[in-house]
Amino acid sequence: MTAPLEHVLALAVLLFAMGAFCALARRNLIMILLGVEIMLNACSIALVGASLKWQAMEGQAFTLFLMALTAAEASVGLALFVHARKRAGTLDSGGYSSMKG
Amino acid sequence: MSVTQILFYVLAGVIAASTGLAVFQRQPVHAVVYLVVSFFATAVLFGLFGAPLPAILQIMVPAGAVMVLFLFIIMLLGREEPKPRDLATMRWIGPAALAAVAAVAGAVLLSLPVHEAVPMAMAKASAKELGRFVYQNYWPAVEAVSVLFFVALAGAMFLVRDFKARGAEKPGNEEAQP
Numbered sequence: 001m002t003a004p005l006e007h008v009l010a011l012a013v014l015l016f017a018m019g020a021f022c023a024l025a026r027r028n029l030i031m032i033l034l035g036v037e038i039m040l041n042a043c044s045i046a047l048v049g050a051s052l053k054w055q056a057m058e059g060q061a062f063t064l065f066l067m068a069l070t071a072a073e074a075s076v077g078l079a080l081f082v083h084a085r086k087r088a089g090t091l092d093s094g095g096y097s098s099m100k101g
Numbered sequence: 102m103s104v105t106q107i108l109f110y111v112l113a114g115v116i117a118a119s120t121g122l123a124v125f126q127r128q129p130v131h132a133v134v135y136l137v138v139s140f141f142a143t144a145v146l147f148g149l150f151g152a153p154l155p156a157i158l159q160i161m162v163p164a165g166a167v168m169v170l171f172l173f174i175i176m177l178l179g180r181e182e183p184k185p186r187d188l189a190t191m192r193w194i195g196p197a198a199l200a201a202v203a204a205v206a207g208a209v210l211l212s213l214p215v216h217e218a219v220p221m222a223m224a225k226a227s228a229k230e231l232g233r234f235v236y237q238n239y240w241p242a243v244e245a246v247s248v249l250f251f252v253a254l255a256g257a258m259f260l261v262r263d264f265k266a267r268g269a270e271k272p273g274n275e276e277a278q279p
């Protein structure tokens with residue numbers, strides 16, 4: 001026996017709220033991307049818990065795709081940060097106020 | 102309360118505590134190290150939920166590859182001097198309030214006595230079964246993920262290309278071209 005699904009979902013909600021707070025309130029671009037990672041991690045916990053609850057493998061399969069998505073998103077995001085740091089010289093999200101290209 | 106049930110609450114506490122510590126770190130390196138702990142505990146949680154393949158991949162992909170990539174980029178870019186903060190408290194209040202409202206709403210929703218909170222039975226989907234399931238039912242998604250990785254690779258290589266080699270279009274580019 002493991003915990004009830006409600007408690008798993010409560011953990012996922014807590015993690016998602018912390019990730020959203022990190023993505024919204026932090027000023028460093030790397031911390032913003034880490035907040036997005038935390039939110040996706042919360043999603044995969046909820047998916048695996050639901051997969052156990054209903055004894056279906058779709059949740060676990062989607063978790064695998066979510067991991068692939070996370071890896072691709074992190075690589076492109078970090079490459080974008082390297083480029084942005086080269087162009088603007090800062091990682092502070094307040095320093096980017098124009099989209100001049 | 103059985104051992105596996107206690108194990109869930111211990112793991113949930115570790116995950117929540119390490120993630121909370123990661124969110125409030127000033128240095129991104131410390132945050133990344135705390136997140137590695139959080140993802141590792143998540144992998145053990147997946148194992149507890151009867152998902153061995155996501156557990157192993159959680160260690161390999163997010164905790165291993167992605168977090169090491171974050172560390173590489175942090176080391177590559179170096180640390181910046183923290184700027185003097187203006188209206189720092191006001192900037193934190195909005196997101197903190199929104200996150201707190203979401204968390205409280207979730208807690209209230211989960212505490213409603215709709216039905217008894219039944220502990221879930223243990224189950225296990227072996228890696229072989231899950232792999233067969235994915236390749237039988239979701240093979241277009243697997244192909245789409247491979248295309249996504251190719252596009253991500255091309256995009257990342259495009260973004261970190263040395264744009265200065267194109268010529269002196271930008272003012273302030275005083276490096277001599279060979």
